[in-house]
Amino acid sequence: QVQLKQSGPSLVQPSQSLSITCTVSGFSLTSYGVHWVRQSPGKGLEWLGVIWRGGSTDYNAAFMSRLSITKDNSKSQVFFKMNSLQADDTAIYYCAKSLYGSSLYWYFDVWGAGTTVTVSS
Amino acid sequence: DIQMTQSPASLSASVGETVTITCRASENIYSYLAWYQQKQGKSPQLLVYNAKTLAEGVPSRFSGSGSGTQFSLKINSLQPEDFGSYYCQHHYGTPLTFGAGTKLELK
Numbered sequence: 001q002v003q004l005k006q007s008g009p010s011l012v013q014p015s016q017s018l019s020i021t022c023t024v025s026g027f028s029l030t031s032y033g034v035h036w037v038r039q040s041p042g043k044g045l046e047w048l049g050v051i052w053r054g055g056s057t058d059y060n061a062a063f064m065s066r067l068s069i070t071k072d073n074s075k076s077q078v079f080f081k082m083n084s085l086q087a088d089d090t091a092i093y094y095c096a097k098s099l100y101g102s103s104l105y106w107y108f109d110v111w112g113a114g115t116t117v118t119v120s121s
Numbered sequence: 122d123i124q125m126t127q128s129p130a131s132l133s134a135s136v137g138e139t140v141t142i143t144c145r146a147s148e149n150i151y152s153y154l155a156w157y158q159q160k161q162g163k164s165p166q167l168l169v170y171n172a173k174t175l176a177e178g179v180p181s182r183f184s185g186s187g188s189g190t191q192f193s194l195k196i197n198s199l200q201p202e203d204f205g206s207y208y209c210q211h212h213y214g215t216p217l218t219f220g221a222g223t224k225l226e227l228k
Contacts (some may be wrong), residue, residue, distance in 0.1 A: 029199065044221050058215060060216040061216065099167065105171065109176060109177075110163075
């Protein structure tokens with residue numbers, strides 16, 4: 001059974017960084033990419049970036065300067081880090097498995113449960 | 122960025138009815154479009170990809186159509202479990218963007 005389990009903080013101070021770990025099971029990170037998407041009432045669903053099976057990454061240009069996605073294949077973990085958070089970064093952050101192993105189609109077939117993050121002092 | 126415009130924003134329907142949700146892209150995205158369903162408090166689930174291909178396990182009462190800039194998701198004979206929010210998403214280049222969603226409610 002394919003699963004993505006997220007772990008990370010629920011509260012982040014303004015200007016601080018957010019780190020979330022996505023631990024996957026039922027598939028290998030050497031076979032599929034993992035995307036990150038966030039959802040907020042004001043901005044809806046926003047695609048943030050992806051780490052592909054080979055380790056390369058693609059980021060939404062709007063977040064590229066403060067976003068990093070890395071992984072440890074041996075531990076089946078993907079690491080999300082966003083710097084300099086502000087109040088409008090308050091959102092639910094999801095990791096999601098890429099439908100296909102290649103970067104041909106960028107769809108998400110299995111999602112994590114989400115990490116609800118509030119940016120506040 | 123490519124803008125995805127969904128309509129209607131909300132929709133009330135009864136069990137057994139047929140409904141159609143539309144999604145318009147601000148430029149040609151060929152068939153690079155997906156539809157997701159999201160229930161309250163849950164993560165989105167993939168329904169349709171490449172505009173018309175049903176994802177694994179999705180009931181056949183769901184169907185997707187369209188290409189270019191105009192797309193639709195049709196749900197035949199609504200079931201109680203179909204009520205929730207629906208989102209379209211393109212992947213013709215980055216950034217991937219989503220529609221604002223259509224909330225399907227029980228009449």
